[in-house]
Amino acid sequence: MSTSSNNLSTYDYIIVGAGSAGCVLANRLTEDPAVNVLLLENGGSDRSLFIQMPTALSIPMNTEKFAWQFETEPEPFLDNRRMHCPRGKVLGGSSSINGMVYVRGHARDFDEWQSHGAEGWSYAHCLPYFRKAETWAFGGDDYRGDSGPLGVNNGNEMKNPLYQAFVDAGVEAGYFSTDDYNGRQQEGFGPMHMTVKNGRRWSTANAYLRPAMTRPNLTVVTHALVHKVLLEEKIAVGIRYERKGNVQEVRAKREVILSAGSIGSPHLLQLSGIGPKAVLEEAGIAVQHELPGVGENLQDHLEFYFQFKCKQPITLNGKLNWFSKGLIGARWLLDRKGLGATNHFESCGFIRSKAGVEWPDLQYHFLPAAMRYDGRSAFDGHGFQVHIGHNKPKSRGWIRAKSANPSDNPEIQFNYLEHEVDREGFRDCVRLTREIINQPAFDPFRGDEIQPGNGVKTDAEIDAFVRSAVESAYHPSCSCRMGSDDLAVVDPETRVHGISRLRVVDSSIFPTIPNGNLNSPTIMVAEKAADIIRGKGSLSPSDAVVGMDESWLERQRSGSPERVAM
Known part of the structure; x- marks a missing residue:
C-alpha cells in the first residue's frame, strides 16, 4: 500500500512505525511541502470494524493481524508467569488497539523527566504540546486544547x-x-476521558495520518518488516526492509526516525549494531556503536x-x-x-x-x-x-535481541514487583x-x-x-531513555547519542513512566519532537498553576492524616 505513485528510493525523512508517535511525525513533517517523507509500517489497514468501534477494544489487541503478540520471559517475582505484551501492528499502532483512555500523567511526572536529564521536558514545556494535540469536547483553556487533531471526550x-x-x-x-x-x-x-470522536475510535491514524495521506510528499508503505538502520561510520543513511519477500534499501537525506515503540525501537537499534556490547555479541550481531542503555530501564504498569x-x-x-x-x-x-x-x-x-x-x-x-x-x-x-x-514502579527490566534475524522476537523481561x-x-x-x-x-x-x-x-x-x-496495563516504556548520562540513549533533542542523523521518538524515550496511560504523553512527545526536527523552536512554556495537596507530607488524602512513606 502506498499513498503516492512517487517511486523515490531516497527521502528526506524515513519514519519507522505508523503508531502513536509515527503518525504524528508523518503529519507534522509533511506540513512542509519541500520535504519528502517515507513512513514504514509492519502492519496493514486499520479499517476493521473491530478497531473503529470503541466497545470492541478487546478484539484488536488479541488479534495477530493487528498486534504483535509478545510474551515476556518468565517473570521471577510473579510466580514465573509469562505476561502478555501486545503492541500495535497496524496503521495507528497501539492507538488502534488500546483502551482509548486519555491520561496525560501528573505534572510532576514531567518535572521528574527534567530532573533525570531531559532538559526542556518539564511540565511547563510539555503542556503547550498537550494542548496543541487535542480538541477537548468541553472547550479549551490554559490546560486544554480546542483546535488539535485528537478528539477527546467522556x-x-x-x-x-x-x-x-x-x-x-x-x-x-x-x-x-x-x-x-x-x-x-x-x-x-x-x-474519565477517552480518545473517541463522533462515536469512533480516534487513533493517531484517524487524527493525524489520514489527513496527511492526501499530501503528495508522504509515502506510506505497509507490511514492511524493517531489518536494520543502515549506517556509514557513525551516520544513519537509510533503512533496509522486507516486503512480500523482497528486501529493499531506502536512503534518508536528512534523518532516520525510529517510532517503533518501546519494544520495537530498542530491538531495531540492537539489530543495527547499536546497544550493549554483551547483548549484541550474544545475539551474533556485529557491534557498530556501543550504547549500554539500549533496551535497559524498561518499565510498565x-x-x-x-x-x-x-x-x-x-x-x-x-x-x-x-x-x-x-x-x-x-x-x-x-x-x-x-x-x-x-x-x-x-x-x-x-x-x-x-x-x-x-x-x-x-x-x-x-x-x-x-x-x-x-x-x-x-x-x-x-x-x-x-x-x-x-503507577510509579521502582522495578526495571530490559529488551534484548535474541539473534540477528529481524523475524525473531526479542527477549522481554520487566522484573515486575x-x-x-x-x-x-x-x-x-x-x-x-x-x-x-x-x-x-x-x-x-x-x-x-x-x-x-x-x-x-x-x-x-x-x-x-x-x-x-496482576496483569499488565499494556504500558511498556522507557527502554531508550532520554538524558545525558552514560545509560541515556537519546539526548533531549531525541537524537541517538553517538550516531548522527538518527532519532528515536516514541514512549521508549521517557526517562520514567508517568502516572497514567501512555498514548497521550506519546503523542505529546511526537508533537514536541516534530518542532525540534523542523527547527521551529519549541512553543513557549506554560505558566499554568498545578493543583497539589499542600499537606502531602502529613496526610494521604484531603480529610485525614496517614502514615508517612518510607
Whole structure:
C-alpha cells in the first residue's frame, strides 16, 4: 500500500512505525511541502470494524493481524508467569488497539523527566504540546486544547449510575474530587476521558495520518518488516526492509526516525549494531556503536481487578449475550451512538498511596461490569469492578535481541514487583480500594466481594493474590531513555547519542513512566519532537498553576492524616 505513485528510493525523512508517535511525525513533517517523507509500517489497514468501534477494544489487541503478540520471559517475582505484551501492528499502532483512555500523567511526572536529564521536558514545556494535540469536547483553556487533531471526550457521559457512585464513594472516603484530571489537578475522583470522536475510535491514524495521506510528499508503505538502520561510520543513511519477500534499501537525506515503540525501537537499534556490547555479541550481531542503555530501564504498569457483585441489574454483564451485542453493534453502525461508542471506562480516580508521596501513584479505572479486560471470561451475574494499579514502579527490566534475524522476537523481561516499594504499593491498592467501595455511595449496589475475596487480608495473602492475578496495563516504556548520562540513549533533542542523523521518538524515550496511560504523553512527545526536527523552536512554556495537596507530607488524602512513606 502506498499513498503516492512517487517511486523515490531516497527521502528526506524515513519514519519507522505508523503508531502513536509515527503518525504524528508523518503529519507534522509533511506540513512542509519541500520535504519528502517515507513512513514504514509492519502492519496493514486499520479499517476493521473491530478497531473503529470503541466497545470492541478487546478484539484488536488479541488479534495477530493487528498486534504483535509478545510474551515476556518468565517473570521471577510473579510466580514465573509469562505476561502478555501486545503492541500495535497496524496503521495507528497501539492507538488502534488500546483502551482509548486519555491520561496525560501528573505534572510532576514531567518535572521528574527534567530532573533525570531531559532538559526542556518539564511540565511547563510539555503542556503547550498537550494542548496543541487535542480538541477537548468541553472547550479549551490554559490546560486544554480546542483546535488539535485528537478528539477527546467522556463517552456516554456517565449515564450508568455506578460511575457516579464510584466518584461519590471516593469523596466520602476523604479524597478530592476533580472535574478534570488532565487539567489543573490530577489528584481525586471524577469523569474519565477517552480518545473517541463522533462515536469512533480516534487513533493517531484517524487524527493525524489520514489527513496527511492526501499530501503528495508522504509515502506510506505497509507490511514492511524493517531489518536494520543502515549506517556509514557513525551516520544513519537509510533503512533496509522486507516486503512480500523482497528486501529493499531506502536512503534518508536528512534523518532516520525510529517510532517503533518501546519494544520495537530498542530491538531495531540492537539489530543495527547499536546497544550493549554483551547483548549484541550474544545475539551474533556485529557491534557498530556501543550504547549500554539500549533496551535497559524498561518499565510498565501493572493492575488487577477488584470485583464485586451488583445488587441491581444495571451492569454490562447483562449485555454480553449475542442478541444484546447485535443490538449494540447495529445502533453503532446506524448512528455511532449508544454502548458501542464508549470504552466503558467513564469514571476514575488518582490518589496517593500514603502520606509523604507528593503526587498520585495509584490509578483507578471504573467499569460497570465484572469481566476480564481481554473479554475472555466474565462473572455469571451482575457485577462491577475497578482496575487498580501502583503507577510509579521502582522495578526495571530490559529488551534484548535474541539473534540477528529481524523475524525473531526479542527477549522481554520487566522484573515486575522486584522492588519492595512496588509490592507495598499493591498492598495499599487492596486496602484502600476496599475502604472506598465500602462507602455509603455503594450501599444500593454493592454485593459480595468476588475478587480478591474476603480471605485476602494479610500482607502475605495480598502478595500471593497479586502475584497470581496482576496483569499488565499494556504500558511498556522507557527502554531508550532520554538524558545525558552514560545509560541515556537519546539526548533531549531525541537524537541517538553517538550516531548522527538518527532519532528515536516514541514512549521508549521517557526517562520514567508517568502516572497514567501512555498514548497521550506519546503523542505529546511526537508533537514536541516534530518542532525540534523542523527547527521551529519549541512553543513557549506554560505558566499554568498545578493543583497539589499542600499537606502531602502529613496526610494521604484531603480529610485525614496517614502514615508517612518510607
